[in-house]
Amino acid sequence: MELERLGKTAELARAAGLDVNAGHDLTVANLPPLARRIPYLAEVSIGHGLTADALEHGMAGTVRRFLTASGW
Numbered sequence: 001m002e003l004e005r006l007g008k009t010a011e012l013a014r015a016a017g018l019d020v021n022a023g024h025d026l027t028v029a030n031l032p033p034l035a036r037r038i039p040y041l042a043e044v045s046i047g048h049g050l051t052a053d054a055l056e057h058g059m060a061g062t063v064r065r066f067l068t069a070s071g072w
Helices: 002-015 031-037 047-057 059-070
Strands: 021-023 043-045
Touching: 002 031, 031 059, 047 059
Parallel strands: 021 043
Antiparallel strands: none
16 A cells, blocks of 8 residues: 555655654645554645645635644
């Protein structure tokens, strides 16, 4: 599964002393499993997903949705 591959790669990067970031195609639906698998994410890039979601839910609602989804 791709999520497990991402998690193992993130573990190797962290062990090498690197911060781990995530981005591109993150959504309210796929961010929670990623954040659970890699709980030490330093940063996520959610620009496209956030903008698209805001068209339906408004910016304030979208920010709340992403914060809830991420567990932050």
